[in-house]
Amino acid sequence: MSVFTNSASRSKDEAGDYTTAVLGLVGGVPPLEILSMTASRLREATRGLSKSQLARREAPDKWSINHVLRHLADSEIVWGWRMRMALAHDRPPITGYDQDAWAERLDYGKRKLSPALEGFRRTRAENYELLKDLPEAVFARTGQHTKRGTITLLELLRIFAEHAEKHVQQIQSARAAYKEFKAAQAVPSAPA
Numbered sequence: 740m741s742v743f744t745n746s747a748s749r750s751k752d753e754a755g756d757y758t759t760a761v762l763g764l765v766g767g768v769p770p771l772e773i774l775s776m777t778a779s780r781l782r783e784a785t786r787g788l789s790k791s792q793l794a795r796r797e798a799p800d801k802w803s804i805n806h807v808l809r810h811l812a813d814s815e816i817v818w819g820w821r822m823r824m825a826l827a828h829d830r831p832p833i834t835g836y837d838q839d840a841w842a843e844r845l846d847y848g849k850r851k852l853s854p855a856l857e858g859f860r861r862t863r864a865e866n867y868e869l870l871k872d873l874p875e876a877v878f879a880r881t882g883q884h885t886k887r888g889t890i891t892l893l894e895l896l897r898i899f900a901e902h903a904e905k906h907v908q909q910i911q912s913a914r915a916a917y918k919e920f921k922a923a924q925a926v927p928s929a930p931a
Contacts, residue, residue, distance in 0.1 A: 770893075773900035774867045777907065778860040781811070784910045785852065792917050793852060802842065804913055805855075807906050809847035810838060812858040818899040819866045825882045825892045826869075833882040833890060863903075870896065 785793075785808070793805040802810070817836060824831040841847070878893035 770897045770900035777903045778863050780907045784907050804910050806842050806847040808855040809850050811906055812855040815859050815862040821895055825880050831882045833884040835885045
């Protein structure tokens with residue numbers, strides 16, 4: 740299992756490994772800068788994808804690009820809720836969720852691309868607008884995450900900014916793998 744798999748059944752230590760891996764993806768780029776760029780990067784990464792590219796899973800237990808896009812749209816809502824809780828309440832509970840259950844029960848594989856992209860873009864823009872002018876001291880506010888324990892608003896911001904970037908990179912990789920797959924299918928086999 741990849742360190743980037745973040746299932747609800749993972750231990751607190753594994754959740755910490757996931758957070759560390761995600762936070763290492765973009766180096767020193769400020770999280771608010773990442774928030775401001777991700778929607779356009781996601782739109783570019785998905786431009787021109789066919790239905791078969793969106794639906795293709797690299798392996799039976801892996802998500803398709805369509806799954807990833809729905810996950811991003813839904814996780815942006817979750818993150819917006821968590822952020823608002825940390826801003827408005829003192830040390831609120833930050834509840835985890837089972838992303839695989841959401842993918843299955845909310846039928847990610849069958850849902851359309853454009854509402855996911857638009858939902859992500861709109862919610863990301865609203866979240867960014869709320870955060871961009873806040874004083875630095877506000878980012879020290881905390882919540883109590885069910886897996887990670889005490890977490891600051893800045894840590895939440897970094898995790899979700901870089902989480903989406905991880906998925907943009909995943910889509911770019913899946914797109915390249917699909918291109919290689921199609922090219923390999925087009926090569927005639929050598930006569931025996």
